[in-house]
Amino acid sequence: MAHLKFATFGAGFWAQFQLAGWYEVGGVECVAIYNRTRSKAEKLAQRFGVPRVYDDAEALLDAEQLDFVDIITDVDTHAKFTLMAAQRRIPVICQKPMAPSLAVAEEMVRACREAGVPFFIHENWRWQTPIRALKAALDEGHIGRPFRARIDMISGFPVFKNQPFLAELEQFIITDLGSHTLDVARFLFGEAHSIYCQTRRVHPNIKGEDVATIVMAMGEANTIVAVNMAYAENYLEHDRFPETYFFIEGERGSIELGPDFWLRVTTADGTHARRIPPPRYAWADPAYDVVHSSIVPCNADLLRALRGEGAAETTGEDNLKTVRLVFASYDSAADNRAIQLA
Numbered sequence: 160m161a162h163l164k165f166a167t168f169g170a171g172f173w174a175q176f177q178l179a180g181w182y183e184v185g186g187v188e189c190v191a192i193y194n195r196t197r198s199k200a201e202k203l204a205q206r207f208g209v210p211r212v213y214d215d216a217e218a219l220l221d222a223e224q225l226d227f228v229d230i231i232t233d234v235d236t237h238a239k240f241t242l243m244a245a246q247r248r249i250p251v252i253c254q255k256p257m258a259p260s261l262a263v264a265e266e267m268v269r270a271c272r273e274a275g276v277p278f279f280i281h282e283n284w285r286w287q288t289p290i291r292a293l294k295a296a297l298d299e300g301h302i303g304r305p306f307r308a309r310i311d312m313i314s315g316f317p318v319f320k321n322q323p324f325l326a327e328l329e330q331f332i333i334t335d336l337g338s339h340t341l342d343v344a345r346f347l348f349g350e351a352h353s354i355y356c357q358t359r360r361v362h363p364n365i366k367g368e369d370v371a372t373i374v375m376a377m378g379e380a381n382t383i384v385a386v387n388m389a390y391a392e393n394y395l396e397h398d399r400f401p402e403t404y405f406f407i408e409g410e411r412g413s414i415e416l417g418p419d420f421w422l423r424v425t426t427a428d429g430t431h432a433r434r435i436p437p438p439r440y441a442w443a444d445p446a447y448d449v450v451h452s453s454i455v456p457c458n459a460d461l462l463r464a465l466r467g468e469g470a471a472e473t474t475g476e477d478n479l480k481t482v483r484l485v486f487a488s489y490d491s492a493a494d495n496r497a498i499q500l501a
């Protein structure tokens with residue numbers, strides 16, 4: 160089968176893992192890299208054997224024959240590059256968070272829909288190996304109807320060291336991390352009917368919030384879902400960044416995904432415990448293992464869709480529902496009120 164040719168937009172911290180993830184999946188070839196600072200694009204291109212680099216995005220799109228673009232730039236430029244590609248009928252994959260506001264995200268989805276251009280969001284959290292196993296355990300139904308769940312991603316890890324732009328975001332933890340955890344909540348429990356949020360800022364030297372708790376009623380089971388997030392850089396006994404912990408209560412039992420990838424299903428028969436570690440790739444940063452390894456199945460899912468072999472999970476249309484939860488959380492926190500969702 161012919162390799163799909165693509166261009167990468169952005170050469171920051173995340174781009175190296177995204178490119179390595181593509182080559183792990185195979186069946187694709189990165190033919191060009193754009194970055195506004197050309198030397199950064201050159202460095203990345205040299206490392207991955209990419210033949211051409213550009214510091215002019217329009218010039219790249221006009222010169223290259225592409226099957227898709229992979230946008231890994233800062234969130235503020237996602238719409239600009241998505242629309243540029245859509246105008247040329249080139250399918251788009253864009254990193255989460257899709258956009259800096261709900262209105263911009265809606266515009267991106269609308270523009271791609273109207274142009275008939277496939278539009279996907281690279282949303283990898285739901286592809287983490289232990290989270291897929293958790294979903295399978297929930298779907299097996301042994302614990303019965305889930306009436307309540309807790310999703311915790313709470314860490315003292317200094318995220319600003321590798322991604323300094325995160326400190327500059329006026330809306331930080333819910334856009335950066337909530338995009339993931341709210342998407343996982345939808346993946347596990349269905350769509351939200353209502354949402355309530357509180358936020359705090361612990362770091363004195365960042366612009367946005369670094370602590371948030373979001374409570375939703377979700378899905379057919381009307382599950383109460385509490386999502387707790389923090390990057391307060393404090394000290395925690397079970398801090399294993401970037402593991403997400405879950406506790407799900409059902410009518411006939413409970414499921415826990417705890418530290419070190421231990422999945423425990425407890426029913427009348429007792430507790431069945433299994434360890435579900437993610438695969439380890441040599442190219443992954445060990446501090447981000449479970450996240451970096453999830454890039455591989457996420458990219459594989461998007462590639463299948465690009466080849467017309469099935470629908471992707473994280474289309475732009477689907478991710479818009481996650482984006483709505485992100486910004487409904489901020490609205491709720493600003494007004495200190497619960498919001499009913501359609």
Ligand code: 89V
Nearest residue numbers: 318322335336339401450
């Ligand atoms: O995956 C991410 O979105 C990263 C981090 C794990 C630090 O939140 O920005």
